[in-house]
Amino acid sequence: MSKKTNNIPYRFYLTEEQLPKAWYNLRADMKEAPEPLLNPATLQPATVADISPVFSEELAKQEMDDKTAYFEIPEEVRNVYKIYRPSPLCRAYNLEKALDTPAKIYFKFEGNNTSGSHKLNSAVPQAYYAKQQGLKGLTTETGAGQWGTALSGACAMFNLPLTVYMVKGSYYQKPYRKDVMHTYGAEVIPSPSDTTEAGRRILTEIPETSGSLGCAISEAVEKAVTSEGCRYALGSVMNQVLLHQSIIGLESYTAMELLGEYPDIVIGCAGGGSNLGGLIAPFMRDKIKENKNTRFIAVEPASCPSLTRGRYLYDFCDTGKITPMARMYTLGCGFIPSADHAGGLRYHGMSPVISKLYHDGYMEAVSYKQTAVFDAATYFAKVENILPAPESSHAIRAAIDEALKCKESGEEKTILFGLTGTGYFDMTAYSSYYDGTMKDYIPSDEELEKGFAGIPDIPQNR
Numbered sequence: 001m002s003k004k005t006n007n008i009p010y011r012f013y014l015t016e017e018q019l020p021k022a023w024y025n026l027r028a029d030m031k032e033a034p035e036p037l038l039n040p041a042t043l044q045p046a047t048v049a050d051i052s053p054v055f056s057e058e059l060a061k062q063e064m065d066d067k068t069a070y071f072e073i074p075e076e077v078r079n080v081y082k083i084y085r086p087s088p089l090c091r092a093y094n095l096e097k098a099l100d101t102p103a104k105i106y107f108k109f110e111g112n113n114t115s116g117s118h119k120l121n122s123a124v125p126q127a128y129y130a131k132q133q134g135l136k137g138l139t140t141e142t143g144a145g146q147w148g149t150a151l152s153g154a155c156a157m158f159n160l161p162l163t164v165y166m167v168k169g170s171y172y173q174k175p176y177r178k179d180v181m182h183t184y185g186a187e188v189i190p191s192p193s194d195t196t197e198a199g200r201r202i203l204t205e206i207p208e209t210s211g212s213l214g215c216a217i218s219e220a221v222e223k224a225v226t227s228e229g230c231r232y233a234l235g236s237v238m239n240q241v242l243l244h245q246s247i248i249g250l251e252s253y254t255a256m257e258l259l260g261e262y263p264d265i266v267i268g269c270a271g272g273g274s275n276l277g278g279l280i281a282p283f284m285r286d287k288i289k290e291n292k293n294t295r296f297i298a299v300e301p302a303s304c305p306s307l308t309r310g311r312y313l314y315d316f317c318d319t320g321k322i323t324p325m326a327r328m329y330t331l332g333c334g335f336i337p338s339a340d341h342a343g344g345l346r347y348h349g350m351s352p353v354i355s356k357l358y359h360d361g362y363m364e365a366v367s368y369k370q371t372a373v374f375d376a377a378t379y380f381a382k383v384e385n386i387l388p389a390p391e392s393s394h395a396i397r398a399a400i401d402e403a404l405k406c407k408e409s410g411e412e413k414t415i416l417f418g419l420t421g422t423g424y425f426d427m428t429a430y431s432s433y434y435d436g437t438m439k440d441y442i443p444s445d446e447e448l449e450k451g452f453a454g455i456p457d458i459p460q461n462r
């Protein structure tokens, strides 16, 4: 009876004064920093000057800095954060009860903003720094649409023009996403398109393609570097994005501290690794610096298994091979994932920070089939009322499974997972789950080999 009747509220919010004033850069405390980006032309570590034509100056600096532990959050950014932050730290009492588990389950809910996901946390500073530098516009790509929506909203706040290359499949499958972006004033182009060389090349090679994130990145980067006063913004994978997303972990950390709690297990879904990297940051610091034995679990779709089945090598971040190379778990930059519904988790690579932590044994990774994820999504929606995004539901699946293990063993573990967003734009996915047309696609080893064959054959990879 004891802990189930304690007075921890269902929803816990920090006050405005308790909100973090600086982002936390986990790289500064890692025993070994992740490996540097490589300039593909020289195969030498990329410099701030190398990437400044692509990213705004401040972001280029953040990207390369693995020494500075804290970066002050500019006041203008904090003022936008205050519109939708703090996000609540939620106690999933109903889920605990339904599962009849002795585990305590917490989740950090990032879906309370119009973009419907955590992506706004990085979109706001990215738009702010671009405006600060006097840039004329930004370009970006979007897969499932959450990042494009978030950046459109952020650019509207700072009055900055934005062009979004949206993966063609999603552009037609999720037309309302496009209209939300239009509402914020962004131009949205289905990718591959004939507006860039990279797009035209891919269209010639595979005319019927429904596009991919890697391909849309190529187009957005090309457009940025060929347009005067324009830069590119990326919604995941990069170090700068994990830095901004640390707001999720920092708020969770303070909230749990105030509640007298500490997680035994921290779980997050992993596409490019940004929400996971942000959520775990301060808890991972404790593991690295104070030897806490917290478990960290990355959850990915079985259809795009970069951590669980990928290779830890240098690879391009895009299909068109125009970005710097990153050492990361990758399925190969030419890997085009199947039309799985977990749109935001379909990227061939994984954040270098998460990749390094996983490689060095600080984290675990699991993958789930799509239908198992939707079993968890619908179960969760019924008991906790929130309609989760398919991406987020990967973390729910793993949290439920860990809570069920506690039920078997009788252990009263404290579980924290990231609920990254809501699923209102994903009802096609829910429909296919209900009408039984949802498929569980798992790539064969042969298919993965084809992707691996496209990984650059450079000395660093031998």
Ligand SMILES: *Cc1c(COP(=O)(O)O)cnc(C)c1O
Binding pocket: 116, 117, 118, 119, 146, 147, 235, 236, 237, 269, 270, 271, 272, 273, 274, 275, 276, 344, 345, 389, 391, 392, 420, 421, 422
């Ligand atoms: C984009 C997205 C993800 C995955 O991105 P990460 O960079 O891995 O965090 C997860 N959930 C939602 C709702 C998203 O929009």
